[in-house]
Amino acid sequence: MSRPMSDPAPHLVRVLKGERSERPPVWFMRQAGRYLPEYRALRAQAPDFVSFCLNPEMAAEATLQPMRRFPFSAAIVFADILLIPQALGQQVRFEAGEGPRLGALPSVEAMRERTEGAGEALSAVGETLSRVRAALEPDRALIGFAGAPWTVMTYMLDGEAREDRAMARRHAYEQPETVDALLEVMVEATAHYLAMQARAGAQALQLFESWAEGLSDELFRRLVIEPHRKLVARVRELGVDVPLIGFPRGCGALAEDYAAAVPVDAVALDTAQPLALGRRIQQGRTIQGALDPVLLRAGGPELDRRVEAYLEAWGQGPYVFNLGHGIFPDTPIAHVEQVLARVTGERP
Amino acid sequence: MSRPMSDPAPHLVRVLKGERSERPPVWFMRQAGRYLPEYRALRAQAPDFVSFCLNPEMAAEATLQPMRRFPFSAAIVFADILLIPQALGQQVRFEAGEGPRLGALPSVEAMRERTEGAGEALSAVGETLSRVRAALEPDRALIGFAGAPWTVMTYMLDGEAREDRAMARRHAYEQPETVDALLEVMVEATAHYLAMQARAGAQALQLFESWAEGLSDELFRRLVIEPHRKLVARVRELGVDVPLIGFPRGCGALAEDYAAAVPVDAVALDTAQPLALGRRIQQGRTIQGALDPVLLRAGGPELDRRVEAYLEAWGQGPYVFNLGHGIFPDTPIAHVEQVLARVTGERP
Numbered sequence: 194m195s196r197p198m199s200d201p202a203p204h205l206v207r208v209l210k211g212e213r214s215e216r217p218p219v220w221f222m223r224q225a226g227r228y229l230p231e232y233r234a235l236r237a238q239a240p241d242f243v244s245f246c247l248n249p250e251m252a253a254e255a256t257l258q259p260m261r262r263f264p265f266s267a268a269i270v271f272a273d274i275l276l277i278p279q280a281l282g283q284q285v286r287f288e289a290g291e292g293p294r295l296g297a298l299p300s301v302e303a304m305r306e307r308t309e310g311a312g313e314a315l316s317a318v319g320e321t322l323s324r325v326r327a328a329l330e331p332d333r334a335l336i337g338f339a340g341a342p343w344t345v346m347t348y349m350l351d352g353e354a355r356e357d358r359a360m361a362r363r364h365a366y367e368q369p370e371t372v373d374a375l376l377e378v379m380v381e382a383t384a385h386y387l388a389m390q391a392r393a394g395a396q397a398l399q400l401f402e403s404w405a406e407g408l409s410d411e412l413f414r415r416l417v418i419e420p421h422r423k424l425v426a427r428v429r430e431l432g433v434d435v436p437l438i439g440f441p442r443g444c445g446a447l448a449e450d451y452a453a454a455v456p457v458d459a460v461a462l463d464t465a466q467p468l469a470l471g472r473r474i475q476q477g478r479t480i481q482g483a484l485d486p487v488l489l490r491a492g493g494p495e496l497d498r499r500v501e502a503y504l505e506a507w508g509q510g511p512y513v514f515n516l517g518h519g520i521f522p523d524t525p526i527a528h529v530e531q532v533l534a535r536v537t538g539e540r541p
Numbered sequence: 542m543s544r545p546m547s548d549p550a551p552h553l554v555r556v557l558k559g560e561r562s563e564r565p566p567v568w569f570m571r572q573a574g575r576y577l578p579e580y581r582a583l584r585a586q587a588p589d590f591v592s593f594c595l596n597p598e599m600a601a602e603a604t605l606q607p608m609r610r611f612p613f614s615a616a617i618v619f620a621d622i623l624l625i626p627q628a629l630g631q632q633v634r635f636e637a638g639e640g641p642r643l644g645a646l647p648s649v650e651a652m653r654e655r656t657e658g659a660g661e662a663l664s665a666v667g668e669t670l671s672r673v674r675a676a677l678e679p680d681r682a683l684i685g686f687a688g689a690p691w692t693v694m695t696y697m698l699d700g701e702a703r704e705d706r707a708m709a710r711r712h713a714y715e716q717p718e719t720v721d722a723l724l725e726v727m728v729e730a731t732a733h734y735l736a737m738q739a740r741a742g743a744q745a746l747q748l749f750e751s752w753a754e755g756l757s758d759e760l761f762r763r764l765v766i767e768p769h770r771k772l773v774a775r776v777r778e779l780g781v782d783v784p785l786i787g788f789p790r791g792c793g794a795l796a797e798d799y800a801a802a803v804p805v806d807a808v809a810l811d812t813a814q815p816l817a818l819g820r821r822i823q824q825g826r827t828i829q830g831a832l833d834p835v836l837l838r839a840g841g842p843e844l845d846r847r848v849e850a851y852l853e854a855w856g857q858g859p860y861v862f863n864l865g866h867g868i869f870p871d872t873p874i875a876h877v878e879q880v881l882a883r884v885t886g887e888r889p
Contacts, residue, residue, distance in 0.1 A: 359835060359866075366839035406754070406791070407866075409833055410815040411847070443754070445793020446818050467758040470794050485757055487707060491714035499759070518707075518755075 203334035205267045206396050208511050209436035209459050209479050217504070217512045218266035219536045220336070221529070223519035224259040225271045228526065231258050242287035246273050249320035256325045260333065263529060264537050266513075267334040267397070268325055270390070272318050274340025274401055277382055278349050280314035281307050294353045301374045304382075311382035312389025319393030326394035337395030339386050341402035341439075342379035342424065343416040346372070359407045365416060376420050384427035391433045399438040399461065400424070406443030413447050414454075421455045438481060442518070452478055464517030468506040475510035483517035484532070490521050492528040500535045551682035553615045554744050556859050557784035557807050557827050565852070565860045566614035567884045568684070569877070571867035572607040573619045576874065579606050590635035594621050597668035604673045608681065611877060612885050614861075615682040615745070616673055618738070620666050622688025622749055625730055626697050628662035629655050642701045649722045652730075659730035660737025667741030674742035684786075685743030687734050689750035690727035690772065691764040694720070707755045713764060724768050732775035739781045747786040747809065748772070754791030761795050762802075769803045786829060790866070800826055812865030816854040823858035831865035832880070838869050840876040848883045 202210075205218040226232055235254055239245035246252055255271040275285045275293055281304040284296030307314070318337075326335050339345075347361035350372075365372045387398050405417055421439055428437065440461035441451045452460045452474045460474055462482035471480050484503060488496055503514065514536045520529075550558075553566040574580055583602055587593035594600055603619040623641050627633045629652040632644030655662070666685075674683050687693075695709035698720075713720045735746050753765055769787055776785065788809035789799045800808045800822045808822055810830035819828050832851060836844055851862065862884045868877075 362833075363835050363839055366836050366841070366843055369843070407811070407813050407833075409812055409831075409836075409847070409865075410817075411850070412833075413813075443793075443813075445791075445813050446796065446815055447813070448794065450815070463755070464757055465755050465761075465791075465793050465795070467794055467798070469758075483757075485710075485755075485760075487711050488714050488757075491711055493714070495714055495717070499757070502759070517757075 201331065203266070203332050203396065205334035205336075205513060206436060208513055209397055209438065211458075211479060211511050213509070213511055216538055217508060217514040217536065218334075219514040219533065220265045220267040220269060221516050221520050222269075224263070224265060224269065225255045226520060227522035228520055228524045228529075229258055229262070242273070243276075243279065243285060246271065246276060247317040249317055249324055252318070252321040253324035253328070256321065257328055260329065262526075263533055264539065265333070265533070267336050268329055269336040269338060269399070270318060270322050270325065270395065272321070272338070274338075274345055274403070275348060276315055276318065277311060277340065277345055277379070277386060280311045280386070281378070281382055283349060292353065293348060295348055296352075298349055298352075301371070301378060304375075304378045308378055308381040309385055312385040315386055315389065319389050322390055322393040322395055334396045335394055336397045336399055337387065337390030337393075338399040338401060339383045341400045341417070342376050342383060342420040343405075344401060344403045346375055346379060347404050349375070358404050361404065362408065362412060362416070365412060376416070380420050380423045380427060384424055384431055387428050388431040388433050391435050395435060397436045397438060398428075398433070399440060400457070402439070402441045402444075404443070405441040405447075408444070408447075410447060410450070413444060413450070417441055417444070418451060418454045421451075421457070425456055440481075449474060459511075459513065461515065462517060466517070468502065471507050472510070475507065475512070479511035479513065480507060481513035481515045484515070486516045486518050486520050486524070489516065489528050489532065490524045492525060492531065496528065496531065497535060500532055504536070549679065551614070551680050551744065553682035553684075553861060554784060556861055557745055557786065559806075559827060559859050561857070561859050564886055565856060565862040565884065566682075567862040567881065568613045568615040568617060569864050569868050570617075572611070572613060572617065573603045574868060575870035576868055576872045576877075577606055577610070590621070591624075591627065591633060594619065594624060595665040597665055597672055600666070600669040601672035601676070604669065605676055608677065610874075611881055612887065613681070613881070615684050616677055617684040617686060617747070618666060618670050618673065618743065620669070620686070622693055622751070623696060624663050624666065625659060625688065625693055625727070625734060628659045628734070629726070629730055631697060640701065641696060643696055644700075646697055646700075649719070649726060652723075652726045656726055656729040657733055660733040663734055663737065667737050670738055670741040670743055682744045683742055684745045684747055685735065685738030685741075686747040686749060687731045689748045689765070690724050690731060690768040692750050692752045694723055694727060695752050697723070706752050709752065710756065710760060710764070713760060724764070728768050728772045728775060732772055732779055735776050736779040736781050739783050743783060745784045745786060746776075746781070747788060748805070750787070750789045750792075752791070753789040753795075756792070756795075758795060758798070761792060761798070765789055765792070766799060766802045769799075769805070773804050797822060807861065809863065810865060814865070816850065819855050820858070823855065823860070827859035827861065828855060829861035829863045832863070834864045834866050834868050834872070837864065837876050837880065838872045840873060840879065844876065844879060845883060848880055852884070
């Protein structure tokens with residue numbers, strides 16, 4: 194388990210590859226975001242959210258902001274899971290306080306023609322990654338990411354974020370051929386997008402399957418497991434050798450099926466995944482998660498207790514400390530400091 | 542497994558008590574509801590939803606409507622999980638198209654004084670049950686129900702149905718004493734409410750924990766498992782001997798912990814619970830569920846295939862066929878007929 198002194202890989206990367214460490218590396222989903230006053234000030238300078246994501250100077254600054262404040266082990270590139278539909282020719286707008294609205298879905302054929310160029314179309318994200326990598330200390334990792342095919346498709350098919358995400362799966366039942374064809378398009382486009390990010394400096398890549406909730410085992414296999422397997426294989430074919438993290442959020446009892454079937458390097462767990470389940474997955478894989486951001490927001494001694502519970506239960510195996518869901522915008526910064534002090538063992 | 546010819550208990554009740562049968566009994570969550578034109582006509586006659594629920598004549602009619610159309614094995618009393626706050630002195634209004642809005646939360650002391658009288662305060666529901674029991678064939682069971690303490694509290698504490706139910710658990714972190722005191726009040730009031738329903742003719746009782754999603758194992762134990770254990774014990778103390786069904790919706794990998802810890806007669810499973818997990822719980826308990834109502838709404842050969850998958854995987858053990866979540870209002874009646882024909886083995 195001890196590493197040669199010459200291994201230059203950042204802590205996070207080594208742990209994602211299966212190395213155990215006395216203290217887990219740590220980063221937070223949405224660590225670059227609205228809970229930071231400097232983020233809000235920066236965001237106010239951009240005309241809209243998509244322009245903000247695609248402006249490398251601004252996006253790099255947003256990515257680096259939490260790294261200046263906190264001892265996070267990794268930065269995650271500031272971007273959005275809905276940049277892919279944009280690259281495939283479907284318009285995306287973010288209305289203030291309303292969530293995303295998407296334009297008409299292009300034909301599968303039209304989108305298929307754009308899959309190979311998806312990385313190039315989003316080269317602004319690559320530029321952001323290069324800038325961040327140049328500015329970041331070598332022992333801190335840089336993470337790239339994409340939305341997983343099914344999750345992004347729920348937005349593409351519905352045109353907007355519906356309150357009841359469960360209804361998105363009606364498409365899988367009602368127009369199976371379209372859904373299966375679209376899944377293939379998404380796998381291919383996402384693979385090229387992730388490969389571009391790795392070339393631009395991402396040292397790990399996370400796949401966000403944010404809407405894996407409520408799927409039967411059969412549908413989970415069809416919409417999540419199989420596309421993730423294909424995507425991992427395709428990303429490797431394209432020459433990507435950085436570790437991959439899969440995050441099937443809300444998949445409940447199916448997390449172990451996911452871990453068994455999808456050859457990602459690490460499985461990220463959501464707030465509802467029990468400590469015992471994490472330990473079982475950890476027998477063969479690095480795990481990441483799963484502190485409740487609602488508890489992070491609440492703070493107090495209960496927060497300390499739960500952080501200790503994760504460190505004790507999961508700290509023995511390869512483990513990346515993280516939240517089980519993105520940080521809430523009204524989270525006090527002092528609570529983030531409180532958790533990081535405990536995880537890193539250093540006073541803030 | 543064969544029963545004496547003299548056993549007068551309805552099919553559903555026998556299976557809830559662990560009997561296996563060649564064909565499972567079947568009922569659907571929200572089988573009395575808006576997908577039925579006769580329901581919509583009846584509902585239009587009541588000034589508001591709470592009055593509708595508390596009008597025994599109307600509520601009995603709503604309960605019986607699906608029983609006239611379909612070969613369901615059981616009726617479930619038409620009522621709402623938010624009648625309990627009403628009985629405890631918190632005002633509840635249902636705004637058309639908006640979901641419930643609750644008035645100011647009374648003090649815990651004020652509510653505690655009303656727990657014992659909660660059944661009496663909702664005697665209209667008892668009257669509905671008596672009417673339905675008198676009208677229903679003896680081999681078809683009558684089910685009563687209540688919302689589980691935590692689920693009902695999420696509405697009581699927030700005052701309205703928030704889009705993001707996850708935030709309800711902030712109360713458990715931020716005001717633990719209030720939440721724990723309120724849980725006790727809810728256990729006691731719900732026990733009296735359920736006991737009243739059993740006395741009025743309910744032959745089985747279901748506990749709806751509709752918001753068990755996203756809870757860590759620790760929080761699930763505190764907000765769901767422990768209150769359910771206490772509630773089951775208290776209901777038994779009050780002399781109730783009908784079978785109890787627990788439905789911890791969205792609890793994912795924690796379903797097995799629930800089944801192991803809570804002595805309900807049957808565990809209802811949601812759409813995301815895998816066939817294999819159901820079979821494991823079935824070793825010691827009756828299970829109920831878990832057809833996806835999104836698939837029921839979609840219909841087609843895929844619906845038949847999935848019904849067969851449940852019958853094949855779960856039909857060997859004690860099993861009640863049901864949905865994994867309530868039926869959607871825009872579900873075609875022909876799809877309900879299609880499923881029932883397959884489950885009962887009779888053409889519609």
